[in-house]
Structures are given as C-alpha cells and as structure tokens.
Amino acid sequence: MSVRIALLGCGVVGSAVAKRLIEHSDELTERVGDRLELVGVAVRDVSKPRPESGVPAELFTDDAEELVTRADVVVELMGGIEPARTLLLKAIEHGASVVTANKALLGEDGPSLYAAAAEANVDFSFEAAVAGAIPLIRPLRISLAGDDVHRVMGIVNGTTNFILDKMDRTGADFADVLAEAQELGYAEADPTADVEGYDARAKAAILASLAFHTRVSSAEVYCEGITAITADDIRAARKAGLVIKLLAICERVTDEEGSAAISARVHPALLPRSHPLASVREAFNAVFVETQLAGELMFYGRGAGGEPTASAVLGDLVQAARNRLVGRAGPGELAYAAFPIQTIGAAYTAYFIRLRVKDRPGVLAAVSNVFAAQGVSIESMRQNKDRTDPELASLHLVTHRAQEGALAGTVKQLQDLDEVDSVDSVMRVEGL
Amino acid sequence: MSVRIALLGCGVVGSAVAKRLIEHSDELTERVGDRLELVGVAVRDVSKPRPESGVPAELFTDDAEELVTRADVVVELMGGIEPARTLLLKAIEHGASVVTANKALLGEDGPSLYAAAAEANVDFSFEAAVAGAIPLIRPLRISLAGDDVHRVMGIVNGTTNFILDKMDRTGADFADVLAEAQELGYAEADPTADVEGYDARAKAAILASLAFHTRVSSAEVYCEGITAITADDIRAARKAGLVIKLLAICERVTDEEGSAAISARVHPALLPRSHPLASVREAFNAVFVETQLAGELMFYGRGAGGEPTASAVLGDLVQAARNRLVGRAGPGELAYAAFPIQTIGAAYTAYFIRLRVKDRPGVLAAVSNVFAAQGVSIESMRQNKDRTDPELASLHLVTHRAQEGALAGTVKQLQDLDEVDSVDSVMRVEGL
Numbered sequence: 001m002s003v004r005i006a007l008l009g010c011g012v013v014g015s016a017v018a019k020r021l022i023e024h025s026d027e028l029t030e031r032v033g034d035r036l037e038l039v040g041v042a043v044r045d046v047s048k049p050r051p052e053s054g055v056p057a058e059l060f061t062d063d064a065e066e067l068v069t070r071a072d073v074v075v076e077l078m079g080g081i082e083p084a085r086t087l088l089l090k091a092i093e094h095g096a097s098v099v100t101a102n103k104a105l106l107g108e109d110g111p112s113l114y115a116a117a118a119e120a121n122v123d124f125s126f127e128a129a130v131a132g133a134i135p136l137i138r139p140l141r142i143s144l145a146g147d148d149v150h151r152v153m154g155i156v157n158g159t160t161n162f163i164l165d166k167m168d169r170t171g172a173d174f175a176d177v178l179a180e181a182q183e184l185g186y187a188e189a190d191p192t193a194d195v196e197g198y199d200a201r202a203k204a205a206i207l208a209s210l211a212f213h214t215r216v217s218s219a220e221v222y223c224e225g226i227t228a229i230t231a232d233d234i235r236a237a238r239k240a241g242l243v244i245k246l247l248a249i250c251e252r253v254t255d256e257e258g259s260a261a262i263s264a265r266v267h268p269a270l271l272p273r274s275h276p277l278a279s280v281r282e283a284f285n286a287v288f289v290e291t292q293l294a295g296e297l298m299f300y301g302r303g304a305g306g307e308p309t310a311s312a313v314l315g316d317l318v319q320a321a322r323n324r325l326v327g328r329a330g331p332g333e334l335a336y337a338a339f340p341i342q343t344i345g346a347a348y349t350a351y352f353i354r355l356r357v358k359d360r361p362g363v364l365a366a367v368s369n370v371f372a373a374q375g376v377s378i379e380s381m382r383q384n385k386d387r388t389d390p391e392l393a394s395l396h397l398v399t400h401r402a403q404e405g406a407l408a409g410t411v412k413q414l415q416d417l418d419e420v421d422s423v424d425s426v427m428r429v430e431g432l
Numbered sequence: 433m434s435v436r437i438a439l440l441g442c443g444v445v446g447s448a449v450a451k452r453l454i455e456h457s458d459e460l461t462e463r464v465g466d467r468l469e470l471v472g473v474a475v476r477d478v479s480k481p482r483p484e485s486g487v488p489a490e491l492f493t494d495d496a497e498e499l500v501t502r503a504d505v506v507v508e509l510m511g512g513i514e515p516a517r518t519l520l521l522k523a524i525e526h527g528a529s530v531v532t533a534n535k536a537l538l539g540e541d542g543p544s545l546y547a548a549a550a551e552a553n554v555d556f557s558f559e560a561a562v563a564g565a566i567p568l569i570r571p572l573r574i575s576l577a578g579d580d581v582h583r584v585m586g587i588v589n590g591t592t593n594f595i596l597d598k599m600d601r602t603g604a605d606f607a608d609v610l611a612e613a614q615e616l617g618y619a620e621a622d623p624t625a626d627v628e629g630y631d632a633r634a635k636a637a638i639l640a641s642l643a644f645h646t647r648v649s650s651a652e653v654y655c656e657g658i659t660a661i662t663a664d665d666i667r668a669a670r671k672a673g674l675v676i677k678l679l680a681i682c683e684r685v686t687d688e689e690g691s692a693a694i695s696a697r698v699h700p701a702l703l704p705r706s707h708p709l710a711s712v713r714e715a716f717n718a719v720f721v722e723t724q725l726a727g728e729l730m731f732y733g734r735g736a737g738g739e740p741t742a743s744a745v746l747g748d749l750v751q752a753a754r755n756r757l758v759g760r761a762g763p764g765e766l767a768y769a770a771f772p773i774q775t776i777g778a779a780y781t782a783y784f785i786r787l788r789v790k791d792r793p794g795v796l797a798a799v800s801n802v803f804a805a806q807g808v809s810i811e812s813m814r815q816n817k818d819r820t821d822p823e824l825a826s827l828h829l830v831t832h833r834a835q836e837g838a839l840a841g842t843v844k845q846l847q848d849l850d851e852v853d854s855v856d857s858v859m860r861v862e863g864l
Contacts, residue, residue: 016725020578030645030768031577127575133726135567135575143559143567145463146452146746213462276732293452293743294565297733300708301726311725314578328758336462 002035003321006071006096008042008064008087009078013101013128015053016310017075017317022054028314032321040067042078069094073123073320075313076100081108092116092124097320097329099313101128104193107202107218110209123329125316130203131156131285133308134301135315140210140289147291149211152250153430154287155280156203158303159194160226160246162186162283164234164268168243173231186283196225200248200266208250208264211289213337216250222265222344229268233425236354240382240396242270243278247430253342263342267428270352275431345405350379350429352398355414356386356421359393363419367395370417374410376402379432392421398429434467435753438503438528440474440496440519441510445533445560447485448742449507449749454486460746464753472499474510501526505555505752507745508532513540524548524556529752529761531745533560536625539634539650542641555761557748562635563588563717565740566733567747572642572721579723581643584682585862586719587712588635590735591626592658592678594618594715596666596700600675605663618715628657632680632698640682640696643721645769648682654697654776661700665857668786672814672828674702675710679862685774695774699860702784707863777837782811782861784830787846788818788853791825795851799827802849806842808834811864824853830861 005021007014021028021038029035041055042064050060061067064083068074068091076098078084084105088098098117100106106113106129117124127137131154140149155161159181166177178195181187193199201223208216226246237244247269255261271278276298280286285303290296302308323330357363364383371378377400386392399407407426414420437453439446453460453470461467473487474496482492493499496515500506500523508530510516516537520530530549532538538545538561549556559569563586572581587593591613598609610627613619625631633655640648658678669676679701687693703710708730712718717735722728734740755762789795796815803810809832818824831839839858846852 020725024580027580028578133723134729135571138570138575139567142751143570143747144743145750146460147743148459291565291743293448293739293746295734295740297566297731299729299731301729307725308727311576311579311723314725315575318577319574326760328760330762 002037003032003324004037004039004070004072005317006040006042006067006074007038008067008074008076008084010041010043010050010053010055010060011077012306013309013313014041014077015050016306017077017313018053018055020310020314028318031318033325034321036317036321039071042067065090068096071096072324073097073099073317075317076102077313078102079104081105085109085113088113089116092120092122095120095122097123097324098125099316099320100126101309101313102126103129103199103202103206107205109217110206111215117329121329123320123323125320126206127316128309128312130206131287131299132301132303132305133311134285134287134299134303135312136287136299137210139299140207144289144291144294147293149289149291150252151290152207152211152287153277154248155245155277155285156248156287156303157194157197157200157246158283158285159187159191160197160200161280161285163195164226164229164244164246165281167229167231167234168238171231171235174227174229195227197223197246197266200246204248204250204264204266207248208262211250212252212262212339214262214339216262216264216341220264220341222267224267226268233427236396236425237270237352240352240398241273242352242429243273244268244427245271245277245280247277249430252339253347255340255342255346260339261342262339263347265344265347269428269430271431277431345403345408347404348401349404350399350401350432351407352396352427352429353411353423354425355395355423356392357395358419358421359385359391363393366417366419367414370413371399371410374406374413376406376410434469435464435756436469436471436502436504437749438472438474438499438506439470440499440506440508440516442473442475442482442485442487443509444738445741445745446473446509447482448738449509449745450485450487452742452746460750463750465757466753468749468753471503474499497522500528503528504756505529505531505749507749508534509745510534511536513537517541517545520545521548524552524554527552527554529555529756530557531748531752532558533741533745534558535561535631535634535638539637541649542638543647549761553761555752555755557752558638559748560741560744562638563719563731564733564735564737565743566717566719566731566735567744568719568731569642571731572639576721576723576726579725581721581723582684583722584639584643584719585709586680587677587709587717588680588719588735589626589629589632589678590715590717591619591623592629592632593712593717595627596658596661596676596678597713599661599663599666600670603663603667606659606661627659629655629678629698632678636680636682636696636698639680640694643682644684644694644771646694646771648694648696648773652696652773654699656699658700665859668828668857669702669784672784672830673705674784674861675705676700676859677703677709677712679709681862684771685779687772687774687778692771693774694771695779697776697779701860701862703863709863777835779836780833781836782831782833782864783839784828784859784861785843785855786857787827787855788824789827790851790853791817791823795825798849798851799846802845803831803842806838806845808838808842
C-alpha cells in the first residue's frame with residue numbers, strides 16, 4: 001500500500017514539489033514509513049511541456065475534479081479562490097487530507113474549510129501559506145498551544161520588503177524600484193496584490209485566527225499598501241534613525257469597556273533601526289511573536305520562491321501521509337475564543353508626522369497646543385530650515401501611542417492652523 | 433473523563449507549569465478538548481512549602497514510582513540521568529505519554545527512550561530540552577521532514593552567551609564576569625556544565641539526531657568550553673571585526689571517501705559582527721538551520737527560565753493530551769539514516785591565529801611557508817608592533833577553511849620556528 005498524492009497546479013512551487021517527490025522517493029519513503037505515489041497533476045493545459053517538474057506526461061490531467069477523488073492527500077498549489085475552494089471541499093468530502101499554500105483562499109474562507117476537514121476527520125495543513133519556508137503555522141498551532149499569544153508582528157511579503165529595502169538603500173522612488181523588482185522577478189507584472197498589501201492582509205487574517213483562536217477573515221483586517229511612500233518619506237525616516245517596513249500586526253488588545261478584542265492590520269510602519277525586523281533585507285520574511293510565558297520569539301527565512309515554499313508543503317505532506325498510515329488526522333483548528341475585531345479607529349499606535357510651518361515665533365506653541373487639546377502626547381520633535389522655502393521650517397514629530405481617531409482629529413486641526421503650511425506625511429511607528 | 437497529568441519535579445520550571453495548569457484550567461480545557469487534571473507532583477521533600485506553584489499540599493508525593501503509574505501524561509522536570517530515566521521508562525511501560533525537558537538524559541540516551549515510546553505507541557516530546565521557549569524540535573521533526581537539513585548552528589546555552597556578551601561589551605576577564613553572572617542568577621554555583629560546554633553538547637547531540645535522522649549521543653559530540661577565553665582574545669577579535677560565541681554546530685559533511693558523515697561539535701568560535709548570531713545578546717538563544725530547499729532559517733528567543741521553558745513544556749503537554757483523546761500517539765523519531773560521526777581532526781574550519789614574532793625581515797615569509805607546507809591557505813594577515821616588547825611584532829592571521837589535523841600540524845611547526853616567539857591563541861572562525 002502507498003499513499004496516493006494528487007497535485008493541483010504545476011507552477012514554480014508545484015514543479016519543485018513534484019521534482020522532490022520523484023527524485024527523493026526512497027528518502028521520503030523512509031520518513032513516511034510508506035511510499036508516496038504521485039497519482040496525478042492537474043493543470044489547465046496538459047499539452048504544455050513541463051520538463052523541470054520531472055513528471056511523466058501521462059500523469060498530467062485537466063480534470064482536477066476527477067483527480068481529487070482518487071487521492072489520499074491533495075496538494076493544492078493553484079492559488080485563487082475558485083476553483084480551488086470547490087476542489088478542496090470535494091477532496092475533503094472524498095476523505096482526502098489537504099495541504100495548501102493558498103493564502104487568498106484561507107484569508108477569505110479558511111474557517112469553513114477547517115470545519116469541513118474537522119468534520120471529515122482529515123488533515124488540513126497550510127504551513128506554506130504564510131512566510132513560505134519559515135515554520136510558523138505549526139509553532140502557533142501546536143508549540144504555543146499552552147501559552148497565550150499577545151502579539152504577532154512581521155514582514156510577511158517579500159516583494160514589498162524588497163522594494164522598501166531598495167528604496168532605503170538607494171534613495172530611489174517607488175515607481176523606479178517597482179520597475180526594477182518586476183524586471184528581477186521579485187514583483188509580478190500586475191503588482192497590485194503585493195504593493196496594496198492584499199497578500200499580507202490574507203496572511204494577517206490567517207495568523208490572527210491561529211494566534212487568538214478566533215475566526216478572522218481578510219475583510220476584517222485593516223489594510224494600507226506602500227504605493228504612497230515617497231523617497232522623501234524614506235529620507236526623513238532615515239534621518240530620524242528609522243526604517244519603513246510593511247508590517248502585518250495582530251494584537252490582543254483591551255477595548256474601552258475593558259473586554260478583550262483583536263486588532264489585525266497591515267500598513268507601512270516606521271521601526272527603529274536597532275529593531276530586529278529593521279535589518280530584514282531584500283525579499284526575506286521575519287515574524288516576531290510575543291507571548292505571556294515564552295516572551296519574544298523571532299522566526300526568519302525565505303518567504304517565497306519555488307523551493308522554499310516546496311519545503312513547507314513537503315513537511316505538511318509527510319506529516320499528512322504519516323497520519324494517514326495510522327488512520328487518523330492531527331488536531332484541527334481551535335476557534336473557540338471569538339474575540340471581537342477592533343476597528344482601526346480604535347487602535348493605539350505611535351506616529352511620525354512631517355509638516356511644514358511658518359518660520360516665526362510661537363509656531364511650536366500653537367502646534368503643541370493642537371496635540372495637547374486632542375490628548376496626543378509628543379515624544380520628540382525636531383525643527384529644521386525647509387530646503388526649498390526660506391519662510392518655512394520643517395517639523396518632524398514623533399508621538400507617544402495615541403488612538404487613531406484622536407490622531408486623525410489632530411491632523412485635521414493642524415491642517416486648519418494658520419501657522420501650518422502643509423502636513424506632508426503621517427506614518428505609524430512600531431517597536432519603540 | 434479527563435487527562436491525568438503527573439509532574440516530576442517542582443523547581444522553577446515545574447512550578448511555572450503547575451501554576452499554569454491550575455490557573456488556566458478552563459482555557460486549557462478549550463484547547464485540549466477535555467480537562468487536564470493534575471494528579472500529583474513528585475518532589476524529594478513533601479514538607480517543603482511551595483506556595484509559588486499553587487499546588488494543593490495533598491498533591492505532593494515523594495513516591496514518584498507510584499505516581500507515574502496513575503497518569504496519562506508524565507511531565508519530567510527533575511533533570512539528571514537517574515532516577516529520571518527509570519521513571520520515564522516505567523511511565524512508558526504503563527502506557528503514559530511523556531513530556532521532558534531533560535537534555536542531559538536525551539543527549540546520553542535519547543534513542544532508547546524514543547524506541548521504548550514508539551514500541552508502546554505513546555508520545556515522547558521534548559521541545560523544552562533545546563533552546564527553551566523557541567519552537568525548534570517540532571520544526572526539525574515535522575516542518576522540515578520533506579527537506580534535507582545541511583547544517584544547524586546556534587547559540588544554545590544562555591549562561592555562556594551572557595558571559596561572552598558581557599566580556600565583549602566591558603572588556604572584563606572571564607573570572608570576573610562569571611562571578612557577576614553567578615550573583616545575577618545567570619550562572620549556577622557550580623557552573624561546570626555550562627562553561628565547559630556540556631549542556632550545549634547534550635543539545636547538539638539532540639539536534640544532530642533529529643536533523644540527520646541518526647543516533648548521536650553526547651559522548652560523540654566534540655566539546656570545548658569557554659574557560660580558556662581571555663580578555664586578550666576578546667580584544668583581538670573585536671579589532672578584527674569579530675565576536676566570540678559558544679556555538680553548537682551539526683553539519684552533514686562528505687568524508688575523504690566521498691561518503692556522507694556528520695560533524696557535531698561545540699566550541700567557541702569567532703563570527704563576523706554582521707552575522708545574525710553575532711547580535712544575540714545576554715542570555716538569549718538563536719539557532720540557524722540551513723536546508724536544501726528552505727535555504728536559511730533562523731529561530732530566536734529565550735533559551736531558559738521558568739516561564740519560557742514552561743511555554744514549551746505546555747505546548748507538548750497540550751499536544752500529548754489531544755493525542756490521548758483520539759487514542760493514538762503522534763509520529764515518533766526517525767533514526768533510519770545512521771550516518772557515521774566524523775572525528776574533530778577531520779573537520780574543516782577557518783581559524784584565527786594570534787602569534788608573536790621577531791620584528792625583523794623575512795619573518796612573514798618564514799611564517800607563510802609553514803602554512804603553505806601544510807596546505808593551509810591564509811585569508812588575511814595583519815601585523816602590529818607588540819605592545820610590551822619592542823623586539824617583537826604581533827601577527828593576526830585568518831585562514832581559509834582547513835582540516836583540523838593540518839592546522840594542528842601548522843601550529844606545532846610555528847611553535848618550533850626560530851622567528852616565532854609564541855603562539856598565543858588559535859580559535860575557529862565560522863560564518864565567513
């Protein structure tokens with residue numbers, strides 16, 4: 001008897017998984033305790049040659065619906081919501097375990113899939129869906145199951161980290177660096193999902209669900225991308241000893257009534273250069289996890305790419321196959337807590353604000369009064385001559401943690417202030 | 433029905449585990465799917481008050497042998513080889529799953545315990561035995577099961593890292609910093625196990641076993657501690673842009689016949705200051721894992737302490753309890769590979785060598801000739817006036833990777849050389 005494996009999709013990751021299954025068959029047999037037999041690979045166009053995968057031509061099929069009914073473990077690497085969802089539900093219905101790297105699907109509808117898998121007593125695993133090769137899902141689901149997670153904060157999108165890192169190191173503009181990233185294959189022809197933060201948002205939804213035992217969907221995660229970030233922002237951050245990163249942040253917070261709630265958000269944020277996430281370069285990913293007992297943990301590695309993602313998929317696959325052989329699935333998801341999700345207006349963060357003011361006495365007092373009136377406390381302030389207009393001064397402020405709502409009110413009042421020429425940038429600061 | 437838990441030992445970690453079991457009982461019930469019932473805590477002296485653990489007095493017992501026969505999961509936190517081994521074997525024989533943080537025992541005799549547990553179809557887990565709170569064992573056992581680990585290199589002993597970090601930052605001598613670490617509770621009254629590298633050696637044995645699917649015991653791991661490291665060594669390293677860390681290194685290597693073998697060793701090593709392990713401060717732990725598919729991964733966190741270690745123990749405990757409820761154990765160890773263990777003499781490393789030579793023409797040529805004759809290639813060399821003797825110069829050399837045997841031969845010939853006054857220090861360099 002062997003364990004029958006069906007692959008859905010044969011792109012960069014699918015090819016790497018297939019190649020490994022074929023070339024390392026004996027070694028995988030040792031690790032599983034039985035042979036992993038690749039019974040089919042579903043693709044859209046079976047006539048397209050895929051020599052890099054090493055898959056014999058007769059294993060390709062365009063009938064994914066049929067394929068999932070004759071496998072013990074279905075590995076879904078096609079991405080997107082449909083037909084992936086329908087196929088996975090069908091696979092589960094037929095008693096197959098599922099391994100997937102599909103963050104978009106899990107972000108949108110993970111909980112119903114987890115529930116279907118639990119009902120059918122099959123494994124549903126997705127280590128590759130967040131932070132590629134980095135073991136993060138299993139530590140959250142299992143290793144920290146006896147602890148309480150307070151916060152998960154990380155760089156979970158390689159494309160945007162590559163762009164921001166390059167902007168930081170060269171001083172170049174967003175558009176130029178994006179074009180370069182596209183040329184190098186770090187960004188797709190249509191970069192929307194990455195640069196608008198949608199990819200990171202789906203991952204934040206998955207992480208928040210696991211960390212807080214609560215169903216969080218992508219739509220419930222606040223999301224801002226990096227398209228508005230300018231070379232000026234980067235320069236100002238650098239001067240202040242800070243660096244801009246696109247962060248996914250999932251926190252357990254206490255709302256105004258003192259009840260537990262969850263804040264889940266994706267947005268660019270300034271970090272001190274001494275913060276461990278600040279030194280994450282190029283397309284690498286890194287995730288900080290803060291818990292009650294363990295304290296601070298960090299996980300670092302490659303968040304994308306064929307082989308790194310295949311590593312995570314294969315780990316899940318070996319585990320699912322071993323579970324099949326002993327006739328039962330591993331533990332499923334735990335969504336017992338059902339914390340409410342906080343709106344972004346209620347979130348507390350520190351801010352970095354750049355504004356241009358009239359260069360005359362009394363300006364600092366007027367500006368400070370606006371902050372004081374809104375209850376936003378200033379942590380530090382730096383004033384310089386404006387580089388273009390001799391009548392103006394540039395003012396860089398860092399606030400203490402304040403509620404988004406109060407900060408928005410402050411910014412509005414600053415804009416109305418006679419002494420203020422323009423509010424040029426408002427960015428969140430983390431890790432202070 | 434509940435899951436009956438027995439605790440062996442109630443020190444810092446045991447108290448933290450007991451406290452959590454008692455105070456977070458409802459939450460743990462949600463996570464497990466059933467109640468975890470603490471049925472007893474074995475201690476040497478039942479009359480000693482332990483209010484910090486929150487354990488009711490009637491649960492303490494000095495009859496550990498009896499206790500292990502009436503539990504579903506036995507959590508061993510007493511440490512040391514005996515009676516821990518006998519008690520765990522008895523627990524397994526009675527059908528209990530085991531959670532342990534006992535690296536000394538696992539380093540000495542892990543494989544026979546894993547085998548006994550597999551035979552009895554019970555869980556045997558030990559996330560807390562290496563790098564405390566950092567999820568590392570489960571990623572190696574499961575997440576990377578479809579990948580091939582090439583190398584595991586890390587800082588796995590907090591005490592020695594605290595001492596070396598302090599020496600690096602203050603320039604103080606080993607003895608002074610050790611005394612301070614003892615005062616602060618970072619080092620024990622008898623610091624032998626930490627400073628001689630024995631604790632790290634046991635962890636290296638465990639990591640090598642898991643990473644390479646091969647039985648490696650502590651006795652097979654080469655081990656050098658940090659007691660010989662002087663303030664001079666630290667100063668010279670600093671000047672060269674390097675930092676000294678005590679590293680546990682487990683590598684898959686190719687021996688002279690071209691066969692696969694394993695190198696497992698613990699020793700101080702110089703790292704470039706830009707290396708991620710170089711910035712691991714105080715008593716923190718961090719482990720680098722390099723694999724064929726995933727590339728480089730890093731795990732960082734607290735390697736010791738009551739609560740961090742309890743976090744790892746509780747994760748194992750929740751998992752073991754969930755497995756009990758569905759009536760089967762998780763996958764056991766895989767020791768199918770049986771690679772031979774390389775002796776230290778055959779290992780390849782780069783070296784940093786400090787020597788004092790006569791300050792006269794021709795010395796560099798004579799020294800270089802010795803290296804050339806042994807086939808050891810010099811990567812860089814720096815000559816300075818000696819600080820104490822005007823007739824001497826100090827010479828700092830970094831070699832390319834060379835075999836330990838050849839290097840030892842080189843050092844011996846250097847000592848015999850007329851031009852050489854003294855060879856002051858020979859240290860390995862990693863991460864170049």
